[in-house]
Amino acid sequence: MHPAFSVIFLTTLIGVGQGLFLALYSGQIYSVLEVLPPQDDRLFYGLGSGLALVFLALGLVASVFHLGRPERAWRSASQWRTSWLSREVIVLPAFMGLTFLYGGLHYLGWDPVLGTVGEGIAIHLTLIVGALATLACFALFLATGMIYACIRFLQEWATPLTVVNFVLLGGASGFTAAAAFAAWTAPALTTFFGGWAIILTLLALATRGTTLIRNARIKHKSTPQTAIGVRHAQIRQTAQGAMGGSFNTREFFHGRTAAFLRSVKWVMLVLVFAVPVVLLALGLTVASGTTLVLALLVQYLGLLAERWLFFAQARHPQNIYYQAV
Amino acid sequence: MSDPARQPNTEVKNTTCYMCACRCGIRVTLKDGEVRYIEGNPDHPLNQGVICAKGSSGIMKQYSPARLTRPLLRKQGAERGDAKFEPIAWEQAFEILAERLGKIRASDPKKFALFTGRDQMQALTGLFAKQFGTPNYAAHGGFCSVNMAAGMIYTIGGSFWEFGGPDLERSKLFIMIGTAEDHHSNPMKMALSKFKRNGGRFIAINPVRTGYAAIADDWIPIKPGTDGALLLALINEIINQGLYDREFLVNYTNAPELVNLDQASTEEGMFVRAEVPEEEGCFDPQNKLWWDRNSDRAVVNRSADADPYLLGSFQLADGTPVKPAFQLLVERVKDYTPEWAARITGIPAETIRKLAHEMGVMARDQKIELPIAWTDAWGKDHESITGNPVSFHAMRGLAAHSNGFQTIRALAILMSILGTIDRPGGFRHKAPFPRPIPPCAKTPRGPEAVQPNTPLAGMALGWPAEPDDLFVDAQGNPVRIDKAFSWEYPLSVHGLMHNAITNAWRGDPYPIDTLMIFMANMAWNSTMNTVEVRKMLNDKDGNGEYKIPFLVVCDAFQSEMTAFADLVLPDTTYLERHDVMSMLDRPISEFDGPVDSVRIPVVPPTGECKPFQEVLIELGSRLQLPAFVDEQGRRKYRDYPDFIVNYETEPGSGIGFLAGWRGTGGEKFMKGEPNPGQWEMYAKNNCVFHYELPRSYQYMRNWNRGYLDWAQQHRLTRYAEPINVHIYSEVLQKFRLAARGKLQGKQPPERLRKRIDTHFDPLPFYFAPLETQLTDRHTYPLSAVTQRPMAMYHSWDSQNAWLRQIHAHNHLYLHPSVGRANGFEDGDWIWVESQWGKVRCMCRFSEAVEPGTVWTWNAIGKAAGAWNLAPKANESRKGFLLNHLISEELPASAEGEHLSNSDPVTGQAGWYDVRVRVYKAEAAEPRETFPQFEAMKPLPGTPRRLRKWLAYRAGTGLFKNLLKKA
Amino acid sequence: MTQLALIIDLNVCVGCSACVTSCKEWNTSGLAGPMTDRNPYDADPTGTFFNRVQTFEVGAYPHTETVHFPKSCLHCEEPPCVPVCPTGASYKRPEDGIVLVDYDKCIGCKYCSWACPYGAREIDEQQKVMKKCTLCVDRIYDESLPERERKPSCVLACPTNARLFGDVHDPESEVSVLIREEGGYQLMPEWGTKPANHYLPRRKTRLRIHDDELVRVDNPLKKEAPRPRPALDEPSLDDVTSW
């Protein structure tokens, strides 16, 4: 596929936003469970949610560039019964709304206790809103992932790993962001977030690595033989009917060499996983917020490469009809 | 649901397509006067509703930014080739032309030359030239496929090309040789598909497998230029196996006729004639001898109860040794064995044998018999029409080689020994064919035919029957600028347009003054040696005068050629004018009878475009050419439609351009008084007139009494004599005898005697193409050929926004082994080099090409800026023109004499003889084609070129607006 | 239920591209138009086409087959491009199975084109909406056209009649019979998209000649041998007796 920058930014930015929210909310849960010290509503949760919203909003903006007719974008919510894209279009604003509510309640300190459970664990309104937002967040991960994973003949994408990767990579980058954010706003939580960031990054490495291996070994079901229905081992295209190129040659080919793809893969492995893990560990050890910010920046850059590769590696069966590019 | 554009303000009109020479009937839907849809006319006999890629893209031609819309005169001081022009009024254009041409006509008419390209009005352009008095007139035939016409017409009186074709409806085995697309585009496709669906077997012989060959049951790749060897080997094997149609050969060919073999006689190699007085006329007198099996002696052919030997060696009573022509053929092909041919053609001997057996057995065992009674030319009644279902089609793959004439003779002979001439399932003629062998039209025989202010005394093009028919002066030198009908190319029945510019530039045989080019892109596609020819067009003599002083170009588009014009005349498009596809030219006849057709404008002319026909009629009137003015010198014809209706070949002849609805009320056909309502009748009848012959006249027309009489009565022919197949060609033998000094009359110059002796062999023989003989095959190991792409017509469709997307540039296709051996890969930039020049291009590997051949689509590459394309357009950057590698002349002899790179018999351009080598372009070289030319600028009057977007919707007036802004 | 479709007979398709431009010509001024072109007269011209003809080479020299392969939307019975569309712009008509795009709803997200394994959809780069073959829905039901012309433009154009149009659900239709009897097949069956369009394969006609067919009694060469005729001066009864 041709990696479209609008979609690369959309998915990576909302991933950070989603992860960041999940970090915040898990922080809150932990503090409710008194595993972690409680944090300042306004500064930490309020601003933190705001930050998550910024990522989400930037993602949304990026997505607009993907649409030919953005003024009609509202129509895209109508097919939630069948279309994961439609579902994403519904869930993303819902999640953003809930995050906004979550952050707003925290920010305003309007957080009544709705009841208690067990041994006096107070159920705050934000906890409920947060839980709903978390649901929305995972729904969003699912929707985003499924947009790709549901196209069954894009075999590089059509695997649960796609959704898992979206979750883990979003989570990793979000927790990294949370760690950096906490370095200023809640230093006590830095290690918690940073630690999880490392764990999630390593988990993501495992699943994304598995995906890489899987993709390298994929046996594509569609072949020139099935594409034109001729059973012969040697089939070569000599003309594709349009010499100046066509939508099919622009949309579905990355136009880069295999060597370039290999180097992007290494860039991804280094920037998404290796460097951030080291920087996170370092940042946590020496308690340097700047190092953690650096970790986030590096990881985000890496994610851009990761997502680029995600598209570029996906070989669309239509390309068999357009070999002669 | 229905077409939103259809409802209001739409009209539908019929006319005839001219996106190619096939001339399908089309139906044009207009929306608010703009073309909305062009579809095949379902009621048209030729295409029956189908259309092709080009035909469907007519809209983009009609509204092309390359359209010329105003007469243009080269700017004072501007050089030719700079394409700097100022628009002038038509009146001024006519004044310039009338003055200049008037002077030429009054002094030396041959200083005016008129050459025309892929047009379909040779009847009118030829008439104009003849009336003007110049011998220097020809159309594209000489560089196109004259070998096909001449090779077959001199053998069977008809030919492939636009004159006849395979009867695929009844055929069972079809062999297509060297054809990519050809003129009968849609009908061939329709027929081929039906043929396959009926279970017919289709074999393609071609170095390349594309297009038609793609759907062949078998593809037999062959080395270019070697088909002669294959065909002779097939004849050999068929005769060896006794698979020939003896009955057909005896009754309808000269195979049994006895040839004089007395080497001492001046009649050597001529048929022995009976003591019957020789009849005068343009036909074969029936007075030759057979050797009768029953009486074992020579008898006059067709004597009652005689049964001639086809083989054997005999002696006449006077001691003259004689043999039947067929015996000579057998002796000729004796050494042309399949094993011999295998070495030359690259086709395994086994394949050749199998092919021969398939043809022969199919012809013998699958005989067709139609219950149609007919009478032959000798009065014998036959109960049925029979045929052998083996058919062929061949075109430029054979024709465009300098050995093509003899190759095509071999093909026609193969078809004849299989007994497939004008019979069901075989080859079928189309009216006005068959013609006598050779046809009657003749050129004048000497320079005295060219006189000031006088029409030419004869035709500019004709069919020599003997050396005396040549158009040469007392010294044997050519009268025509292209040297046609001279000893260099005696049977150049279509002229040698490809040498006209070079000869005029060199002043050999003489300089001319005005060259008028109509509908030919002679600065690009229809010229060989393009780089040099472009220089010649611009070249000046010592006095600073152009060597070709005045160049007039009539074109509809901004072709490469227009840049070199002194005067540009903007023609209309096919949708804007009247045209006739006349019986006097190349009509669209069907096997079952004559068909002619017309164009009737569906939209008004754009800008100041004027049909060239109107230009000729206007000029003819101003120049007082007799055909165009009355006794008082007043203009005779209001306009072209008026001319078409009222012109008669001779006063009262009743023969005009159109055969349909003649006679005052439209009640006659072929011949009859002018009918003022003729155009309306064509309009009412889908623009086509189709006369279906009675069934009994539809076959065996060379020998069919009914048909021959019908043709004579309707003045298709002067004589109603049978047209026997010339297995053995006496016409050729006459030239050979002249070369051997055995014939009275015109004598060839010494230097050409040997050439004529060799090539005017009365029986087909194989020789490697002339250029191959003159090329070091180790240095240039590959043959380079071109093919027509189905979706492009010559050079003129790159301006078409839709078609150019299909062929934006071309590659050189070659077998991977060739690339690997020369160190390059698929898609690389490479050089192709011949001994004449080199071109840089992109290559593409292909498994569908014979490894000794490289090929490309013809005329996709363009000069920068031509056709009003952006100078960066793919056509001029990535596309290339193979013509740069092809020479119009063979290397000059030691005495400095130039011979055309053409068939020595017919002057057919040897396009496909060129030999090349290929090697990788250096990494540092620009990734664009070489040679490059300075970009042409848009000409005044061409519409503004849309830059980024084109979103065509009929009825929006888009083009009109662009034109306004021009 | 009706499922309209095209059948493409690769056995007779010569790759002429008539179907390509007749489609463009019909549709650019029709319901589905305009069919925009970019750089129409400049470098790398490119534009919207609903149907293109490609060329494949099968096998190695000299046993190469050249296959011309026209392809437009296959009007799948299980079209993956439809459910993914977030706006409902892409839809399959229940009455005749034609898959269409409603340009007024389309947001140009291109997602449907990703979901088509065949590369049959093309975005209009100027209008920014998705376009594709409509099976000439604005012709086939147009009652102002004579019956025989109520067919897609490409079908009417095709000079080899390699394109046939009809209802593949009607077992008696011409197209169904061809699919059944001539080995009609679907492209990329592995995805279960059930393309309504079918392709007919190449079929070969061969001729087998037995050796004894070459030598037969009616061989005309037999007529060429001189008739058995003793020379006149050979001894005969005339020399010895008179009756």
Ligand SMILES: Nc1nc2c(c(=O)[nH]1)N[C@H]1C(S)=C(S)[C@@H](COP(=O)(O)OP(=O)(O)OC[C@H]3O[C@@H](n4cnc5c(=O)[nH]c(N)nc54)[C@H](O)[C@@H]3O)O[C@H]1N2
């Ligand atoms: N679409 C389209 N149609 C056209 C034209 C066009 O430009 N475009 N041009 C028209 C004109 S003017 C003409 S003259 C006709 C010509 O019609 P064709 O004769 O079909 O024209 P070419 O493209 O020259 O095809 C020559 C074929 O011969 C093959 N060939 C070359 N050398 C040899 C050889 O030595 N032996 C054999 N067996 N094959 C060989 C080539 O591979 C090619 O397939 O087409 C007419 N029709």
Ligand SMILES: Nc1nc2c(c(=O)[nH]1)N[C@H]1C(S)=C(S)[C@@H](COP(=O)(O)OP(=O)(O)OC[C@H]3O[C@@H](n4cnc5c(=O)[nH]c(N)nc54)[C@H](O)[C@@H]3O)O[C@H]1N2
């Ligand atoms: N290398 C190579 N060269 C070849 C061939 C080949 O096979 N290989 N084939 C040769 C053959 S067979 C032929 S016939 C020639 C053809 O060669 P040409 O006859 O030169 O054909 P075109 O290049 O199409 O040029 C025809 C000119 O007519 C113009 N034209 C188009 N329509 C109209 C109109 O309605 N009115 C007027 N006045 N002009 C119009 C076009 O703009 C163009 O400039 O090419 C020959 N050249």
Ligand code: SF4
């Ligand atoms: S074959 Fe030629 S005449 Fe017929 S539709 Fe095509 S371009 Fe027109």
Ligand code: SF4
């Ligand atoms: S071919 Fe593609 S666009 Fe057409 S219905 Fe099938 S999946 Fe959809």
Ligand code: SF4
């Ligand atoms: S591009 Fe248009 S038709 Fe395709 S999925 Fe998006 S909205 Fe639907």
Ligand code: SF4
């Ligand atoms: S059916 Fe109509 S829209 Fe579809 S490819 Fe054919 S002509 Fe084009």
Ligand code: SF4
């Ligand atoms: S019009 Fe017919 S023959 Fe030509 S490419 Fe299309 S399907 Fe093939």
Ligand SMILES: [Mo]
């Ligand atoms: Mo030609």
